[in-house]
Amino acid sequence: MKITNIRFRELTGTTTYPEDYWQERQAMPLDIYPEFKALSGPQLYRMWKFIGEGDEQWVKSIFLEIETDEGITGIAGPINWTIPCVYIEGPLKAFLIGKDPLAIERIWDQMYRASAHGRKGGYNMHAISYVDAALWDIKGKALGQPVHRLLGGPVQDRIPAYVSALGYSLEPEKAYEKVKEFRADGYTATKWFIRNGPTDGPKGERETVELVKALREAAGPDMKIMLDCWSTWDVPYTLRMARLLEEFDPYWIEEPVITERRDSYARLRRESPVRIAGGEHEFTRWGARRMMEAGTCDFYQMDTLWAGGISETMKIYTLASVYDVPLIPHGASTHINGHVSFAQNATMAPMMEYLQSVKAMTHHFLQHQYVPIDGYFYPLDVPGLGMDIDESKIESERELSWL
Known part of the structure; x- marks a missing residue:
C-alpha cells in the first residue's frame, strides 16, 4: 500500500442547537x-466557524484526508486552525506521498x-499529530x-466522562441548573471555566467563590468539580483562591499558570490544598518528561492532536x-482520546x-457520534478511528490548498 494524495x-x-451558543467563554x-x-x-472562537441565531447554527470544518492506492482513506480533524494544514501540504507532504502508510513510526x-x-x-507539532492520527x-x-x-x-x-461546560453561562443560578442537568444525565464529574483572574480584584474573587459554591450545591457531595483557569492566574492568586475554594472540595485547578513556568507549577503542587492539573499546551514525550521530572501536576492532560498524535501520546502514557x-x-x-484511553x-x-457544547458542533459531519452513555464512554467498535464523514450533512464543500 502507498500514499497517493493528501x-x-x-x-x-x-445544525440545530437547543440554546444560545457561547453564553460565556473561558479566560485567556x-x-x-x-x-x-x-x-x-x-x-474569539471564529476559527470554529459556528455562526447563527436561535436554534440554527452554520458549521464549517476542515478535515485532512490521506488517500492510498488501495482505496483506503485516513481521516483526521476537524482542524481548528489552517496553519497546521499549511505545514502538512508544505514541508510534511514529502514524507507522505509514495510512502507506506502502515510504517507510522x-x-x-x-x-x-x-x-x-x-x-x-x-x-x-499539531500538523504532525493530524498526520499521525490519519495514518x-x-x-x-x-x-x-x-x-x-x-x-x-x-x-x-x-471510562467515566467528565463533562466540560465550556460555553455555558457562569451566572451561579444558571450554572446550578446546568450541573443538576449533568447529574440527571449520569455524569459523575464536571469542569467549569473560570472567567476571573488577578486583574479582577476582590469582586472577581467573590464571583468565583459564588460560582463554585453554586456548583457544589448542585453537584452534591460526591460529584467531582474541576476548575479550568487556562493559564490566566499566578502563584499568589492561585494559592489564595485554592484556600478560599477549599471548603467546596474542587477536584483540581487546571492550568493556573502558563505551561512553561514549571517551577510555579511545582510550587503550587506542593502548597495548594487543591490538586493541580495541566499539560495540554505541552508537546511530545520530551516536554512531558520535563513536566513530570519537575513534579508539576497531579493530573497531566497532553492533547492527542497537539502533542504528537496517537504514536506520541502512547509514549507519554509510558512516561x-x-x-x-x-x-x-x-x-x-473525543474519538482519538477514546482509542488511546x-x-x-x-x-x-x-x-x-x-466538551459537550463544542462537540455538538465539531462532530456534526461525522457518521459516528461518539458521546457518553449515562455518563460513561464505551470502546468504539468500528474499524479505524470512527471518523468517517456523513456526506448527507454536507451542504457545500471546497478543497483547500495553500501552495
Missing part, C-alpha cells in the same frame, strides 16, 4: 488587557527530525480493527506510568473529557 476538505452545513492570558477582556465567545520520526523549527511544539485510521481500516485494539485494548470496559501519575488527554478529539488501565486513564 487533501483538505472544508465542509459547510447547518490576553485578558490582562481590557480590549481582549471585553471580547465575547463568538468574537518511520513517518513520524522523519517528520519530527525534519522539523528543525517546530520540534518543541506549536502548529508544526492510524488507515491502519485500523486496513486491518479491520478499531485503533484501540491495535494499541492493546480495550483494557477497560467503560506517566513511570512517574505514577494519570494522564487524561485534553478533549480536542481504552488502551490504558483505570489508574492511568481514570476519566475522559467531553
Whole structure:
C-alpha cells in the first residue's frame, strides 16, 4: 500500500442547537488587557466557524484526508486552525506521498527530525499529530480493527466522562441548573471555566467563590468539580483562591499558570490544598518528561492532536506510568482520546473529557457520534478511528490548498 494524495476538505452545513451558543467563554492570558477582556465567545472562537441565531447554527470544518492506492482513506480533524494544514501540504507532504502508510513510526520520526523549527511544539507539532492520527485510521481500516485494539485494548470496559461546560453561562443560578442537568444525565464529574483572574480584584474573587459554591450545591457531595483557569492566574492568586475554594472540595485547578513556568507549577503542587492539573499546551514525550521530572501536576492532560498524535501520546502514557501519575488527554478529539484511553488501565486513564457544547458542533459531519452513555464512554467498535464523514450533512464543500 502507498500514499497517493493528501487533501483538505472544508465542509459547510447547518445544525440545530437547543440554546444560545457561547453564553460565556473561558479566560485567556490576553485578558490582562481590557480590549481582549471585553471580547465575547463568538468574537474569539471564529476559527470554529459556528455562526447563527436561535436554534440554527452554520458549521464549517476542515478535515485532512490521506488517500492510498488501495482505496483506503485516513481521516483526521476537524482542524481548528489552517496553519497546521499549511505545514502538512508544505514541508510534511514529502514524507507522505509514495510512502507506506502502515510504517507510522518511520513517518513520524522523519517528520519530527525534519522539523528543525517546530520540534518543541506549536502548529508544526499539531500538523504532525493530524498526520499521525490519519495514518492510524488507515491502519485500523486496513486491518479491520478499531485503533484501540491495535494499541492493546480495550483494557477497560467503560471510562467515566467528565463533562466540560465550556460555553455555558457562569451566572451561579444558571450554572446550578446546568450541573443538576449533568447529574440527571449520569455524569459523575464536571469542569467549569473560570472567567476571573488577578486583574479582577476582590469582586472577581467573590464571583468565583459564588460560582463554585453554586456548583457544589448542585453537584452534591460526591460529584467531582474541576476548575479550568487556562493559564490566566499566578502563584499568589492561585494559592489564595485554592484556600478560599477549599471548603467546596474542587477536584483540581487546571492550568493556573502558563505551561512553561514549571517551577510555579511545582510550587503550587506542593502548597495548594487543591490538586493541580495541566499539560495540554505541552508537546511530545520530551516536554512531558520535563513536566513530570519537575513534579508539576497531579493530573497531566497532553492533547492527542497537539502533542504528537496517537504514536506520541502512547509514549507519554509510558512516561506517566513511570512517574505514577494519570494522564487524561485534553478533549480536542473525543474519538482519538477514546482509542488511546481504552488502551490504558483505570489508574492511568481514570476519566475522559467531553466538551459537550463544542462537540455538538465539531462532530456534526461525522457518521459516528461518539458521546457518553449515562455518563460513561464505551470502546468504539468500528474499524479505524470512527471518523468517517456523513456526506448527507454536507451542504457545500471546497478543497483547500495553500501552495
